[in-house]
Amino acid sequence: MKKLSVRTRVLTGAALVAALGAGTFGAVSASASTPAAAPAAVAADATDGNLMQSTHLTIEAATKAAQATLDAAEKENQRVSVAVVDRNGNTVVTLRGDGAGPQS
Structure with a gap:
């Protein structure tokens, strides 16, 4: 099996780190907060017995x-x-x- 050059290994490692960083940033920003209007809507419908709130x-x-x-x-x-x-x-x-x- 042919060994990869140092340049290829460095570029591959950099691409992997960039992909992991982008995935982590996307996951953190996607779950950072809920919209501000959601609690008001829940509070307005709190008297409704059929209301069900789920994060799943x-x-x-x-x-x-x-x-x-x-x-x-x-x-x-x-x-x-x-x-x-x-x-x-x-x-x-x-x-x-x-x-x-x-x-x-």
Whole structure:
């Protein structure tokens, strides 16, 4: 097996660090805070006995998001698979589009 040059190893390491940094920044900024209007809406509907507040992604919402993604990909003539995960990275829904290969 051929050894990689020092330059290749440094560039690969830098790309990996940049990707991890971008992922961490995105995760932190995505969960940084909730919109200011949400508590007011909850307070206004607090008397409603049917009110349920959840911070978890429902199966219905995940399925709707995955189907919307498949529809958008189909309009672009792309064959993709879609996986929706919760905030912990656990798979909630996985859909494979028509014609998408097993590697997608």
